[in-house]
Amino acid sequence: MTTLSDRPNTALLVIDVQNGVMADAHDRDQVIARISSLIDKARTADVPVIWIQHSDEDMPQGTTSWEYVPELKRHDGEPLVHKNYGDSFEATTLESVLDGHKVGRIVVAGAQTDICIRSTLHGAITRGYDAILVADAHTTEDLTQYGAPTPDKVIAHTNLYWKFHSAPGREAGVVETADVTL
Numbered sequence: 001m002t003t004l005s006d007r008p009n010t011a012l013l014v015i016d017v018q019n020g021v022m023a024d025a026h027d028r029d030q031v032i033a034r035i036s037s038l039i040d041k042a043r044t045a046d047v048p049v050i051w052i053q054h055s056d057e058d059m060p061q062g063t064t065s066w067e068y069v070p071e072l073k074r075h076d077g078e079p080l081v082h083k084n085y086g087d088s089f090e091a092t093t094l095e096s097v098l099d100g101h102k103v104g105r106i107v108v109a110g111a112q113t114d115i116c117i118r119s120t121l122h123g124a125i126t127r128g129y130d131a132i133l134v135a136d137a138h139t140t141e142d143l144t145q146y147g148a149p150t151p152d153k154v155i156a157h158t159n160l161y162w163k164f165h166s167a168p169g170r171e172a173g174v175v176e177t178a179d180v181t182l
Contacts, residue, residue: 003128003169007104011048015110020065025139026151034137034177047182051080052088086119105130109137130171135159
């Protein structure tokens with residue numbers, strides 16, 4: 001259904017599941033376990049697993065906080081996309097990586113729900129991709145001190161919002177880990 005021509009394939013995007021991002025993440029261990037199962041499912045189906053890794057002044061490249069959590073291991077040959085903005089497409093190689101794999105549909109899991117997950121979903125849909133959010137495989141930290149709702153409500157609202165998102169010629173939606181099709 002994607003509006004991109006000759007892009008019949010799907011890819012799993014694993015966004016920012018890094019030590020510094022996940023340190024205080026809501027439901028951390030369960031979300032990582034679900035992401036791990038998605039990675040296994042994608043590898044078994046020979047679907048590209050694309051790793052997205054954020055860096056900024058608070059999380060510089062090469063630091064422990066910048067590294068992916070030890071529970072998840074990237075395989076040699078799986079693309080790694082470095083980013084400095086919330087949207088994983090912005091000023092990165094993601095679009096060329098997806099093009100190289102003829103991907104028109106992305107399945108999104110990772111962190112942080114209210115920043116990088118939402119930005120990437122919007123970045124994908126506006127660029128012509130179908131974008132599916134894995135409802136129980138994304139998380140965020142508690143930002144209530146800044147006026148945000150509690151993490152469980154941020155996650156629930158994002159799932160509700162993306163479930164009903166639409167765009168001409170593109171598919172958006174939400175699915176539980178157990179029901180993900182690649």
